[in-house]
Amino acid sequence: MNNILITGASGQIGKILVKKFNKNKIIGLDIIQSQKANFPFIEIDLKNGKKLKRWKKILEEVNILIHLASTVNSSQDIIKDGIDSIDLNIHATLNLLQNLPNLKQISFASSYMVYGTPKKNPVLESHSTNPENTYAASKLLTEKILRVYSEKMKINFTILRFMGIYGIVSPYIKQAIPSFIEKIMKNENPIIFGSGKVKRNHIYIDDAIDAIITSIKNKKNGEYNIGGFDSPTNLEIIKIINKSLDMKIKPNFKNSENKEHSFVTNISKARSILQFNPKISIKQGIEKTIQKYNDEGYGQKF
Amino acid sequence: MMKGMDKNFKNKIILVTGGTGQVGSFLVEKLCKKGAKVFVIGRDKNNLKEIEYLVKLKKVIFLECDLTNIKDFTKISNSLKKVNFLIYLSSELNKMEPDIIANASDAIDLNVKGVIHLLKITPNIKGIIYASSTSVYGKTNKISINEKNITNPISFYGCSKLGAEKYLDIYCKYNSILLNVLRYSTIYGPRNRTNQIIPILIKKALKNETITLSGKGETKRDFVYIDDVIDVTMNSINNYQNGIFNIGSGKGITMYEIAKTILKLTNSKSEIIFDGISNKLNFVANIEKAKKNLNLRCKTNIDKGILNEIKWHKLN
Helix, strand or coil: CCCEEEECCCCHHHHHHHHHCCCCCEEEEECCCCCCCCCCEEECCCCCHHHHHHHHHHHHCCCEEEECCCCCCCCCCHHHHHHHHHHHHHHHHHHHHHCCCCCCEEEEEEEHHHHCCCCCCCECCCCCCCCCCHHHHHHHHHHHHHHHHHHHHCCEEEEEEECCEECCCCCCCCCHHHHHHHHHHCCCCCEEECCCCCEECCEEHHHHHHHHHHHHHHCCCEEEEECCCCCCEHHHHHHHHHHHHCCCCCCEEECCCCCCCCECECCHHHHHHHCCCCCCCHHHHHHHHHHHHHHCCCCCCC | CCCCHHHHHHCCEEEEECCCCHHHHHHHHHHHHCCCEEEEEECCCCCCHHHHHHHHCCCEEEEECCCCCHHHHHHHCHHHCCCCEEEECCCCCCCCCCCHHHHHHHHHHHHHHHHHHHHHCCCCCCEEEEEEEHHHCECCCCCCECCCCCCECCCHHHHHHHHHHHHHHHHHHHCCCEEEEEEECEEECCCCCCCCHHHHHHHHHHCCCCEEECCCCCCEECEEEHHHHHHHHHHHHHCCCCEEEEECCCCCEEHHHHHHHHHHHHCCCCCEEECCCCCCCCCCECCHHHHHHHCCCCCCCHHHHHHHHHHHHHHC
16 A cells, blocks of 8 residues: 655655555655656645545545655745745645645654854754744744644654755755765865864765655654764765865865854764664765766766 | 933834733733833734823824735735834733644644744834743743743744744844843733633632532642733833843742632632542743843732732623
8 A cells, every 4th residue: 555655756765665666655745746656646736725625535545754855955034035935845845734634644754954154063852943944944843833733633753854964966956965975076176165164964965865765664753863873074075076086176165154163063963863874985986976976977967 | 220221122113912902902001101102913903902092192103904914914014114013012912722733723823924924024123022932841840940941842932932933033143133032921800801821710719619629639830910910011121232031920829829829819609629630731931131230120929919910800
């Protein structure tokens, strides 16, 4: 029976996640279906709740929700983007819940950004939550609403607060690690915004996927930081990339728009309660990512 | 009261949302006395209640607007261009509809989206006071809750209040506007039209109906009297500073004590019974920060406060 609903199934993480499940277990959902699926796929804009009714029969079977669908606009302009962040993330989630009468478990992909600027590193789950953009605010508010809903409906509910995920090759991804790799592979200087000395515990895609699967298996309520165990600076990352490619390309520095700060999450709670065990070191992760670029024939394609 | 205070108000063009409610109506009266120019937004111009006389005297400009209706906003936007100070008091209280998703959706629409829509039509605001609620904290085991406590609301209402705080915080930092968040605990006293515990008990006591308390009536809550709330809210306008402040009495009082006090003050023959199911929803606000920074003083004792509320209910 297809009883696991994965929203954001066409997204960068969703696309990989769906492959980890038996096709007879899952239902995909996204605004567009980007690739052929051998499992049921609901192509819908969740903003429009009424359309969900058409899928009533399929949705009634759903017991487990893996909720990845979300906007990625991290604008700080409340006037321009505030309402959209609420409609697209919060109302969309409520529309979905309205149509899942037999739900027993939710795993929700949130973000380290809900914390705002860290008061102290590494950041624990009990750190204060002061979002600094519309994306983070809507993620936090969705967390809180899902928590109330789950308590009222007696549903298991896990919040995964992801650190930046890397290891995906896509023209849409503009984060530090892939942009450094792309530049160095092209023999160009990677651009570092700020000093390059601040640390992040980036998480490799396979470990992020593992966290989601573990959360479904272990049914542990609460919020968990999901990040890597290494906390490299951008300078260190560039060093690792150079070494892996046998290159010696220096970065160019640009002023950062925002004040820069390290952001390292403490993942002990996820390790001990969720039994999440990230396995990929930053060095291995970068090597694997470079391998993916090679496999994709990077240079001709991008 | 500090000297030179009134000057502070004469320069202000203040918009009060929820200006016909309990806090709103008392506050609007005070602001008018101080010489502030006051706009009030409300849903129904035929239901101005205690501020009707001020609208008639043209001391208050009333704008009819439903904060969830975008069409209404365009109607009033011209009038609000000059507003330089916002006091946001409107709120959608916990509805008890059977459809819990609809409850969540309504709370988000009024309490979060309503705030953002309003910010769009008030581009010249320099300061905001946002009336939040201690319901943002949720269930807790601690005896006294300060502003740094973790926020895990147990109601959609609490979620929406917390959400609005967060969106406002981003807006105010981005636009260099001062934001003062007042997390009110349960307010009581005259003009209390809510369906919270004190008015419910008073109405039952006046009709000599049986009163049922959860558990053994041992749940402790923090009740703050309306006059004390108004005073501290006025102080916060006057002595304006960024921050989040608990506004309560700082004292826990059990439901049983409240019920007994109400029965005594109404000479009621109501009987108190206990359902034996403890709800474990104790809440007492730590109010040290507001005492220190906003000069919060809880002058009204609970007996006198409840007596004043009883008198009001008898007349209304």
